[in-house]
Amino acid sequence: xxxxxxxxxxxxxxxxxxGLVEIARQMAPSVAMAAAGGTDDQAVGTSxxxxxxAIRAVNSGSGVVILCDLGSxxxxxxxxxxxxxxxxxxxxxxxxxxxxGAVAAAVAAETxxxxxxxxxxxxxxxxxxxxxxxxxxxxxxxxxRIVTLTNRDGLHARPAAEFVKLAATFGVPxxxxxxxxxxxxxxxxxxxxxxxxxxxxxxxxxxxxAVDALADLVESGFGEK
Amino acid sequence: MNLDQQWAREWxxxxxxxxxxxxxxxxxxxxEIGDGDHGENMDRGFSAVxxxxxxxxxxxxxxxxFKLVGMTLISTVGGAAGPLYGTAFIRAATATAxxxxxxxxxxxxxxxxxxxxxxxxxxxEVGDKTxxxxxxxxxxxxxxxxxxxxxxxxxxxxxxxxxEAGALATEPLVAHKGRASYLGERAVGHRDPGAQSSALLLxxxxxxAAGA
Numbered sequence: 001x002x003x004x005x006x007x008x009x010x011x012x013x014x015x016x017x018x019g020l021v022e023i024a025r026q027m028a029p030s031v032a033m034a035a036a037g038g039t040d041d042q043a044v045g046t047s048x049x050x051x052x053x054a055i056r057a058v059n060s061g062s063g064v065v066i067l068c069d070l071g072s073x074x075x076x077x078x079x080x081x082x083x084x085x086x087x088x089x090x091x092x093x094x095x096x097x098x099x100x101g102a103v104a105a106a107v108a109a110e111t112x113x114x115x116x117x118x119x120x121x122x123x124x125x126x127x128x129x130x131x132x133x134x135x136x137x138x139x140x141x142x143x144x145r146i147v148t149l150t151n152r153d154g155l156h157a158r159p160a161a162e163f164v165k166l167a168a169t170f171g172v173p174x175x176x177x178x179x180x181x182x183x184x185x186x187x188x189x190x191x192x193x194x195x196x197x198x199x200x201x202x203x204x205x206x207x208x209x210a211v212d213a214l215a216d217l218v219e220s221g222f223g224e225k
Numbered sequence: 226m227n228l229d230q231q232w233a234r235e236w237x238x239x240x241x242x243x244x245x246x247x248x249x250x251x252x253x254x255x256x257e258i259g260d261g262d263h264g265e266n267m268d269r270g271f272s273a274v275x276x277x278x279x280x281x282x283x284x285x286x287x288x289x290x291f292k293l294v295g296m297t298l299i300s301t302v303g304g305a306a307g308p309l310y311g312t313a314f315i316r317a318a319t320a321t322a323x324x325x326x327x328x329x330x331x332x333x334x335x336x337x338x339x340x341x342x343x344x345x346x347x348x349x350e351v352g353d354k355t356x357x358x359x360x361x362x363x364x365x366x367x368x369x370x371x372x373x374x375x376x377x378x379x380x381x382x383x384x385x386x387x388x389e390a391g392a393l394a395t396e397p398l399v400a401h402k403g404r405a406s407y408l409g410e411r412a413v414g415h416r417d418p419g420a421q422s423s424a425l426l427l428x429x430x431x432x433x434a435a436g437a
Contacts, residue, residue: 045262045303048311071403072305075346079299079308083315 005109005118006032006058009102010051010068010077014038020067020102027161027184028106032058046073051080055091063090063115067101067122092119100125100185107161107184111168125185143208144201145215151224154193159222160184166217170210174202181214227326228377228434233287235433237278237294241271243425254418258405262304263418270302270310287327291318305403306419309343309356310426316342329371329380333364336384340364347402354400354412356419362391363427381431388427392420 007024011017017037024033034054039045055064066081068074074093081091092115094101101122108121153159155176167174167181174181177190177199192198200215202208244251244267251264274297281293291314299311320338321327327335340360349355366387370380395417400406405417 039303040300043303047303048299048307072308075305075308076299078346079312082312083296083299 003060003062004031004112005062005105005115006034006055006060006064007102007105007109007118008034008036008051008054008058008064008066008077009098010046010054010066010073011035011037011098012044012046012069012073014042016069016098020098023099024102024106027103027158028110031106031109032060033106034058046076048076048080048083051077052084055080055084055089059089059091063092063118065105065109065115065118065122066091066093067096067098067105068093069098090115094119094122095126096122097125103161104184107164108168110161111165111182113168121184124183142201142203143211144199145211146197146199147215147218149192149194149196149198149218151221152194153222153224154196155187155190155198155218156192157188159224160187162222163187163214163217167210167214170207170213172202172204172207172210174200174207174210174214176200176214226376226378227328228287228332229326230285230287230290232327232433233290234278235436236430237271237274237290239429239433240426241275243429244268244271244422247422247425251418251422254416254421257415258400258408258412259418260304260404263306263422266302266304266306267422270298270307273297273301286321286325288318288321288324291315291321305347306422309346309419312342312346313339313360327377329375329377332377332380333368333371336360336364336367349402352398353402354395354398354405354417354420355402356417356423358395358398358417359388359391359420359423359427362387363423378431378434381427381434385424385428385431388420388424392416392424395420 009017009020014037017035021033021035034057036050036054040047058064066077068077077093104125105118105122108118151159164182164184176187179186179190200211202211248264248268255261255263274294277293277297295311295314299307316338317335320335343356343360349357351357351361363384367380367384370383397413400412405412
């Protein structure tokens, strides 16, 4: 597996940017992430130098995804990309809610997803409700298991991230209560708490192994009980 | 008379002086409808430019000077003004690359490239209550003056006058870009600080050419 996509968080506040790394790091321990917050003298604002340094620091050749806060952070990031030295980095600025987008992008990057999927994961945070859930696929045949969440936190935060990472290791589409099993925010917004019943399903032939692995993970209680 | 690197140096020197002199005015405009730092930011940026320019060899071209100004502003002006003005000067550097002197048509190209840089970066249009409201009338007036056969100093004088009128004309507008866009109708009655600093910059360019 090639190196994961790198992430840069640009904020007017060094504390916000550093906090984003802190939150996202919890679910994506091996992803290269850098904070570019505040001006060069730690005042409120953004720094061309910090953004450029951050991009160079996290780019291992698989591309870099940037999330920004207010308007001028985007201008600074765009300018930094245009004038990046050396040039030739694949860098994308994604318009997404900062915290939810950062977490979703980090988890996608952790699974080794290519840059387009990391961008899509961050953008999925723009949806307030899981649209996928309103439109259940016609289930003909396929394989499904119904399991009960036993761990304290249900399918939230760390367990959800663990679930999504495992789902991403299988090449077949799997759903959790009709939401894409690879969509962290989709799963988290289902609000599945301890004791909830979860249907894990795949309509694909060959999806059984993935469904079993994910159902076993849920039944294992994610090691938290 | 065509303009050379002496003019570019003098423009930057006058711009630094005028932005320092108008620091409080810009701070006060920005406090009304923004985050209040525009005057400080521009003064800090051009102070940094002045320091760096003194280290640039005397034979450095206008293009070299503009590039230095652009890179320094991007690095030292916090807020949106850094990338916006920085991009404007870097595009101006590209437009004048390889030229020893700039004639009236060259000036129009320079100003157009700078304005296009601001538009590309900020994605604002005329009427959005931004610096574009000073730059675009300035470019149009410069083009008209060059068309009429004006010399470079007169082209810049026309540009500066149009920029000042454009900045004044931002007062009744509702902002559609930048921090002031969060204020809606409350921005009406206040001049856009970016348009005002653009007008000051272009007046400095004209004054530098008039004294050349």
